[in-house]
Amino acid sequence: MLSQLRTLWTVLQHTFTKADTVEYPDVMPYLPPRYRARIVLTRDPDGEERCVACNLCAAACPVDCIALQKTEDDEGRWYPEWFRINFSRCVVCGLCEEACPTHAIQLTPDFEYCEYNRQNMVYEKEDLLISGTGKYHDYNFYRIAGKAISGKDKGQARNEEQPINIKSLLP
Amino acid sequence: MNTAILIATVLICLLSLAALLIWLERRLLGIWQDRLGPNRVGFLGLGQVVADMIKIFTKEDWIPPFADKGIFILAPTIVVIAMLMAFAVVPFAPDTSISNLNIGLLFFLAMSSLAAYSVMLGGYASNNKYALLGSLRAAAQTVSYEVFMGLSLMGVVLLTGSFNMSDIVLAQKEHGWFVFSQFVGFIVFLVAGIAESHRLPFDLPEAEHEIVAGFHTEYSGMKFGLFFIGEYLGVALISAVITTLFFGGWLGPEFMPPLFWFCLKTFIFICFFVLLRAAVPRPRYDQLMMFGWKVMLPISLLNLLITAALTLARAS
Numbered sequence: 430m431l432s433q434l435r436t437l438w439t440v441l442q443h444t445f446t447k448a449d450t451v452e453y454p455d456v457m458p459y460l461p462p463r464y465r466a467r468i469v470l471t472r473d474p475d476g477e478e479r480c481v482a483c484n485l486c487a488a489a490c491p492v493d494c495i496a497l498q499k500t501e502d503d504e505g506r507w508y509p510e511w512f513r514i515n516f517s518r519c520v521v522c523g524l525c526e527e528a529c530p531t532h533a534i535q536l537t538p539d540f541e542y543c544e545y546n547r548q549n550m551v552y553e554k555e556d557l558l559i560s561g562t563g564k565y566h567d568y569n570f571y572r573i574a575g576k577a578i579s580g581k582d583k584g585q586a587r588n589e590e591q592p593i594n595i596k597s598l599l600p
Numbered sequence: 601m602n603t604a605i606l607i608a609t610v611l612i613c614l615l616s617l618a619a620l621l622i623w624l625e626r627r628l629l630g631i632w633q634d635r636l637g638p639n640r641v642g643f644l645g646l647g648q649v650v651a652d653m654i655k656i657f658t659k660e661d662w663i664p665p666f667a668d669k670g671i672f673i674l675a676p677t678i679v680v681i682a683m684l685m686a687f688a689v690v691p692f693a694p695d696t697s698i699s700n701l702n703i704g705l706l707f708f709l710a711m712s713s714l715a716a717y718s719v720m721l722g723g724y725a726s727n728n729k730y731a732l733l734g735s736l737r738a739a740a741q742t743v744s745y746e747v748f749m750g751l752s753l754m755g756v757v758l759l760t761g762s763f764n765m766s767d768i769v770l771a772q773k774e775h776g777w778f779v780f781s782q783f784v785g786f787i788v789f790l791v792a793g794i795a796e797s798h799r800l801p802f803d804l805p806e807a808e809h810e811i812v813a814g815f816h817t818e819y820s821g822m823k824f825g826l827f828f829i830g831e832y833l834g835v836a837l838i839s840a841v842i843t844t845l846f847f848g849g850w851l852g853p854e855f856m857p858p859l860f861w862f863c864l865k866t867f868i869f870i871c872f873f874v875l876l877r878a879a880v881p882r883p884r885y886d887q888l889m890m891f892g893w894k895v896m897l898p899i900s901l902l903n904l905l906i907t908a909a910l911t912l913a914r915a916s
Contacts, residue, residue: 433879433880436879436880437875437876437879437880439879440632440875440878440879441632441875441879443631443632443633443634444631444632446634447634448630448631448634448635448636449634449635450634450635450636452636
């Protein structure tokens, strides 16, 4: 009996306790500036797609929500023919961002991408591509990597030495 | 003519109060559980009442094919009618009660007992084992708690010398609130009142965690709504009667009208009912029965005996 009265008193004291409820749409929570949620595909400083369709993000994804198909343009650059992320599966773990060798796939602070129609949660390449460089402003994969594309031959990349002629004996 | 206006006013006030209590309860429970409760619809969430009404009126009103149709429809109306009838003898202010019955208190007891039929018949007519279990519990609970509910009030009647509710209020003007001289009676009546209105911690007839929803398992739409309104009317009725019998009814300082004091005291008790729901867990069924017969009944008998002896001693 006494414990019940004490319970009543304890609960009554909660009249003056602040509610724990977060009134989300009215009061937006503070998100750190580098909060990672919705996935985007970025472009390099020249405005070309950074994605080289290596499939590493799709392999890293624990819920298999990324799918893409590689293709090549006339210059020899690889790019995804189509790139599809099913956000209804995505768990925003960020493993794809870590796996990406070209800083193409990046996570942004936007977390409000609810849809009434489930099919609208599937984002195609047009929906994912942004026009900017994202977090890494100067990084340009093809200017650093050794792969030859038109306008940049072997040995012309940044910090890259000219290839050695292995057929010649001259120094 | 005056009585007709009074009846209409009381009826409208009570029915809207019952609807409002749903909102009040949800908000208060929210406050005490460190939540907010419904606050989206309208000012302070008051529009929730209207939304709930629209919802419950437009819901499918389904009678299961295996139910006993006549009784099934009749059952929910009994509780509302009985509770509304019981309000007829409650004095809201000096000379303001629908019926100034000489046996007002007995009438209240009779009406609140009739409400038990609603639960019992509802459970029986549903033809569902959970509903039947719920109504069985309700029947046993009512039988045990009705006994000392009446007995606990006899102390007040002895001190007043009348069953008339208005006389009881007036007697408290000279005598002081009966909660002081009849404290045991007050406690016993409070417990019995909670059990009578099937509120937590005595809501075993509908105990969600054990028997689905008890007696109203098969009810939907407005029939379920009537059970609900009946329950809230019961809460309001018990609060009003406690106020009248033990806390001086409409008596209070002069600077506010008597009706204000009556409503304030009743409101505090309604809040107390909600607090009970927020805080106290439900007892096991045998514990409930044991508590009723082995603790509350002897206490109320003792209280009656001592009060009677003291009254006799003072009279002689």
